[in-house]
Amino acid sequence: MTFLDITQIGFSNLWKTRLRTALTILGVVIGIGALTSMVSFGTGMQKNITDAFKKNDLFTSMNVTPGKINLESIQEGDLSGLSDLTKEKPFPLTDSILEVIRAIPEVEIAFPEETFAARIQFKQEELNTNVRIFPTAMQYYSPFNNLLAGQFYSSDSTRAVVVSWETLKNLGIYVEDPTYEFHFTHEDSLKGATIISPDSVLGKKIQIITASINPNIIRNPFGFLMGNRLDPFGEHTEEFEIIGITRRYDDFNVNRFRAGIYMPVVTAKNIPRLNFSSVWDILDSNKKDGTFSSIYVRVKEINAMTKVREQIEAMGAGVFSIADQLKEIKRGFLIMDSLLGAIGSVALIIAALGIINTMLMSILERTREIGIMKAIGGSENEIKLIFFVEAAFIGFIGAIFGLGLGWLVTRIANQIINAQLIPMGQIPVDLFYFPLWLIFGAMVFSIVISLAAGLYPAIRAARIDPVRALRHD
Amino acid sequence: MSQVNLESDIKVRNLSRIYSKASITIPAIHDVTFDIKKGEFVSIVGKSGSGKSTLLNLIAGLDKPTSGTIIFEGNDMAKMSRYKLALHRRFSVGMIFQSFNLIPSRSAIENIILALAFGGIPRKERKSIAVSLLKSVGLDHRLHHLPNELSGGEAQRVAIARALANNPEVILADEPTGNLDSITSKEIMDMLIKLNKEHQITILMVTHDKETAETCSDKIIRLKDGSIIRTLN
Structure with missing residues (x-):
């Protein structure tokens, strides 16, 4: 059978x-x-x-920090590692270190991660947001290679910025997005909220107002005797052209470069602002001028992660990457x-x-x-x-x-x-x-x-x- | 027929089959010894409950003896594995039952094809073999009828054709005419006699009909309460 x-x-x-x-x-x-x-x-x-x-290349990117951080102990609630970081002599992330990292063959791109807080003014609306300093090379990477409208700046010294869709929405400027349906409240309608095309934002000027130490106070500490204001902080306003709008973040988007405004590197250097730019700076009291609090490094392929990481750690710097968390x-x-x-x-x-x-x-x-x-x-x-x-x-x-x-x-x-x-x-x-x-x-x-x-x-x-x-x- | 020249095909020695249920033991077959030679027509007669069918089932390998041996063509059946016993039923013996035991959901030809499939006949050849088998029992006009569409005689003829499917040397018939009228019974008996005489197929038939046994058998084994009381040659 x-x-x-x-x-x-x-x-x-x-x-x-x-x-x-x-x-x-x-x-x-x-x-x-x-x-x-x-x-x-x-x-x-x-x-x-x-x-x-x-999509956000998190598997191929890492952050170089001035000191080693024991992330596991922090996760378990032991913050002593953070205080160690402030006590120990940090490894200064200078321009020359940045160049050494850039010279590693497997490294695709490396740049200091810097953001600063600012107030923005656009069409009579004001909003506090953060500004991220970004090299032009980021125009080739997701999500910046696929903007909602306009383009990414192609010069590090241009006086142009890219604005996030969310920032405009928070300013009350509702930019049309084919994937999004606005639902206006009665209050919005009373304010005359309307959906506008991205073209009516592109090319427009936006004011970025930063806080800085008042140079007069530094030059003349007794200036108050001469009738100057006591406020040691000064405000500084500069005007930029909006040349691009980023796409809306979706729920699974873990864009680690979230910011309200993206600004070219050289342009940002000339803006007076308070000299701390990230959480690391607050923790790191030893941070000196001319050093970076963190360097963002992206490797060419996922397999090069370990090699590049070991090379950077051998220099004495700390390395953190989301990929480390992948196992968990x-x-x-x-x-x-x-x-x-x-x-x-x-x-x-x-x-x-x-x-x-x-x-x-x-x-x-x-x-x-x-x-x-x-x-x-x-x-x-x-x-x-x-x-x-x-x-x-x-x-x-x-x-x-x-x-x-x-x-x-x-x-x-x-x-x-x-x-x-x-x-x-x-x-x-x-x-x-x-x-x-x-x-x-x-x-x-x-x-x-x-x-x-x-x-x-x-x-x-x-x-x-x-x-x-x-x-x- | 000279018995001296014939080799014994089946040797039954001191065969016993005792059924035990709870504390009661019933000896269905008790210390039975006999020989069946190649080409013999042997009838086992006796009243109901005398152990006739049990004896037939033991020779068929459907049941295992409590003691004693059956040597079938030189092989001790007690030493056969369950698989070997299946092969014994497949190739060495063909069975015919009082109640025909055709698979009700399969047509006449399908019942025979199933036996051919068990016999390992290639698929292509099965149909023509089945047709010629049914033709040989005069049923070529009933190939695709289901068992319940056939008369008793026709059903038993299908069963005979099925028993012959894998060319057995022995046919074991358990009251083959028990459910049939006298005319049909005679037809079936003629068919068995023909198989015995013309094709030298050994036939071991259980019957309670003394007259039928006497007209066609070379040997009659009479059983009573599980024991042989008489053997007639």
């Missing part, structure tokens, strides 16, 4: 009890549907986050996937009980037939195989339709979620993801579970006493 014969016998048996077979398969369909939709939610979340990481993130996802998978598996286990039940019923009905098969020379293995084929078929068909059901359910769920998100002004997301391994894994899992469910009935069928079976009605 060939395997094809066994398959034919199995199929004809299932066909004879179509309704019961269909109901048993339906159980598997629901089980696999539940399992795959659950797991696809986990994989979808993971994909969204890792994609966002990739992956572990978190593994736990989430396992949990979702376990919940989904419950449904499949119930389906497996359904298979056992169906098979045992089938054996009871076919006892005499099994007896006849044995009497005409059917071996135990052949009879076992017939039942295995039936179980595997239930599992296989169940998996195919189960994947279909899982997909359908996730599409509907995604539609419902997006229907809630879009009115809230969020970018539509795809929360579910069916990678190939999930599709094949579900198939294999379903067949394996079905075969396992068929094991006991198959053994029982094979061991039927033919003498009794032939007397069975």
Whole structure:
């Protein structure tokens, strides 16, 4: 008896009890549907986050800091590492260090990370925001290579800036974005809020007002005796042209360069401002003029990360990268996937009980037939195989339709979620993801579970006493 | 027929089959010894419960003896694995039952094809072999009928065709005419006699009909309460 014969016998048996077979398969369909939709939610979340990481090149970038920071101990709540940083002699990040880093062949781009706080004024509206000093080379990288409107500056000394969409929105300037639907409140409408095209912003002047130490106070500390204001801080206003608008951040966007305004390097140098630019400066009391608080480094490819990191650390500087956290993130996802998978598996286990039940019923009905098969020379293995084929078929068909059901359910769920998100002004997301391994894994899992469910009935069928079976009605 | 020149095909020695249920033991077969030679037509007669069918099942390898041995064509059946016993039923013996035991959901030809499939006959050849087998029992007009669409005689003829599918040397018939009227019974018996005489197939038939046994058998084994009380040659 060939395997094809066994398959034919199995199929004809299932066909004879179509309704019961269909109901048993339906159980598997629901089980696999539940399992795959659950797991696809986990994989979808993971994909969204890792994609966002990739989109922002977080896997290929690192930050060089003046000292080594034990991030793990900080995460555990031990902040002593931070105070050590202030006590220990820091490694000064100077221009020459920057040049050394730039000279590493695997380094694609390196520049000091600097931001400063400023107040901006545009069309009679004012807002506090932060200004990020960015080299022109960043125009080639995501998300700055794909602006909503206009372009990135191509000279480090131009008096032009790029403004974020959010900043304009916060200023009450609603720039049209095809992916976003504005919902104005009554108050907004009273103020005359309207949606404008990006072109009516581009080329316009924006005032950037910075706080600085009043040079008069430094020059003449007793100036107050001469009737000068006591305020040691002065304000400085400069005007720039808006030449580009960045795209709206979506929910999974972990753009670590978030800022209100992006400004060229040389232009920024000439703006008087308070001399701390990042959180590191506050912690680092030893920071001297002419040194940077942090250098952003991007490597050419992900595999070069470790090498470049080791080279920089050998100089005595500290290195921090999000990629270090990837292991932790992956572990978190593994736990989430396992949990979702376990919940989904419950449904499949119930389906497996359904298979056992169906098979045992089938054996009871076919006892005499099994007896006849044995009497005409059917071996135990052949009879076992017939039942295995039936179980595997239930599992296989169940998996195919189960994947279909899982997909359908996730599409509907995604539609419902997006229907809630879009009115809230969020970018539509795809929360579910069916990678190939999930599709094949579900198939294999379903067949394996079905075969396992068929094991006991198959053994029982094979061991039927033919003498009794032939007397069975 | 000179028995001296014939080699024994089946040797049954001190065979016993005791069924035990709870504390009660029922000896269905008790210390039975006999020989069946190649090409013999042997009938086992006796009343209901005398152990006739049990004896047949033991020789078929469907049941295992409590003690004693059956040497089938030189092989000790007690030493055969379950798989070897399946092969024994597949190739060495063909079985015919009182209640026909055809698979009800399969047509006449499909019932025979199933036996051919177990016998490892290539798929392409099965149909033509099945047709010629059914032709040989005069059923070439009933190929695609289901067992419940056939008369008793027709069903038993399908069963005979199936028993012959894998060219066995022995046919084990358990009351083959028990469910048939006298005319049909005679047809079936003629068919078995023909197989025995023309094709030298050994036949071991269980019956309670003394007259049938006497007209066609070379040897009659009479059983009572599981023991042989008489052997007629």
